[in-house]
Amino acid sequence: SSTAAVALLFVWPGVLPWAGLSLAAGLAVASVAPLWKRNLRRTPMFTYGMVLAHLGIAVSLAGMASDSAFTRETLVAVRAGQSARVGPYSVTLDGISPVIGENWSALEAQLTATRGDDSTRLHPQLRFFANPPTSTNESAILTALDGQLYTVLGQPDGQGRWQLRLWWKPFVTLIWFGGVLIALGGALSLVGRLRRERRSAVRAAWA
Known part of the structure; x- marks a missing residue:
C-alpha cells in the first residue's frame, strides 16, 4: 500500500535513489x-x-537519482601543500591570496584538482561585503563527462589551516x-x- 511505501522510505531512505534508477531504466x-x-x-x-x-526524461531521471545515491562529500582542514581526496580527484591547496572586486573583497584559494594524468586549477572564494557586512562562499566547479566536482573554501582555523568542503557528484x-x-x-x-x-x-x- 502507499502507507507501507512511505514507511519504507523513512526506515530505509536509501531506497529512493535506487527506485529512481529503476524507474529511469524502465x-x-x-x-x-x-x-x-x-x-x-x-x-x-x-x-x-x-x-x-x-528517452531524455529517463536520462535526466537517472542523473537525479545518481546525484542522490552516489554523491560523496569531504570536509577537511588543510595547509598549503596538503591534499584531500574525494571521488576520483585529489585536491591540493596551493595557496590563498586576496582578491578585490567592485564592491567586495575576497580570499581566493588556488586549488589543483588531479585525476590520473590530468590536472585543473580551481579558485573558490570566501567573499566579504562591507554594506551590509556579510560573507559568502563562492564555489568553483569542475565539470567532466561523468560528473561534477564542487569545491568550497571555508574559514581558517587559526592554526594555518583552511577548511575545504569538496563534493563529487557522479553522473x-x-x-x-x-x-x-x-x-x-x-x-x-x-x-x-x-x-x-x-x-x-x-x-x-x-x-
Missing part, C-alpha cells in the same frame, strides 16, 4: 518500444522525436544531457508535424 526501455519491429526508414519523424524526448551531468535530448526530441516532433501538415495541404490542393 522508462528508457519503454521509450524505445515504439521503434521495436518497425521499418525505421518509414517511421515518421514525429515518432522519433517522441522517442528521443521520453549529475546526465541531467543536462537528458535536457538536450528532450529539446532535440521536441524539435524533431515539431518538424515532423509541420512536414505532415504541409503534405496534407498539398494533397488537399491537388484533390
Whole structure:
C-alpha cells in the first residue's frame, strides 16, 4: 500500500535513489518500444522525436537519482601543500591570496584538482561585503563527462589551516544531457508535424 511505501522510505531512505534508477531504466526501455519491429526508414519523424524526448526524461531521471545515491562529500582542514581526496580527484591547496572586486573583497584559494594524468586549477572564494557586512562562499566547479566536482573554501582555523568542503557528484551531468535530448526530441516532433501538415495541404490542393 502507499502507507507501507512511505514507511519504507523513512526506515530505509536509501531506497529512493535506487527506485529512481529503476524507474529511469524502465522508462528508457519503454521509450524505445515504439521503434521495436518497425521499418525505421518509414517511421515518421514525429515518432522519433517522441522517442528521443521520453528517452531524455529517463536520462535526466537517472542523473537525479545518481546525484542522490552516489554523491560523496569531504570536509577537511588543510595547509598549503596538503591534499584531500574525494571521488576520483585529489585536491591540493596551493595557496590563498586576496582578491578585490567592485564592491567586495575576497580570499581566493588556488586549488589543483588531479585525476590520473590530468590536472585543473580551481579558485573558490570566501567573499566579504562591507554594506551590509556579510560573507559568502563562492564555489568553483569542475565539470567532466561523468560528473561534477564542487569545491568550497571555508574559514581558517587559526592554526594555518583552511577548511575545504569538496563534493563529487557522479553522473549529475546526465541531467543536462537528458535536457538536450528532450529539446532535440521536441524539435524533431515539431518538424515532423509541420512536414505532415504541409503534405496534407498539398494533397488537399491537388484533390
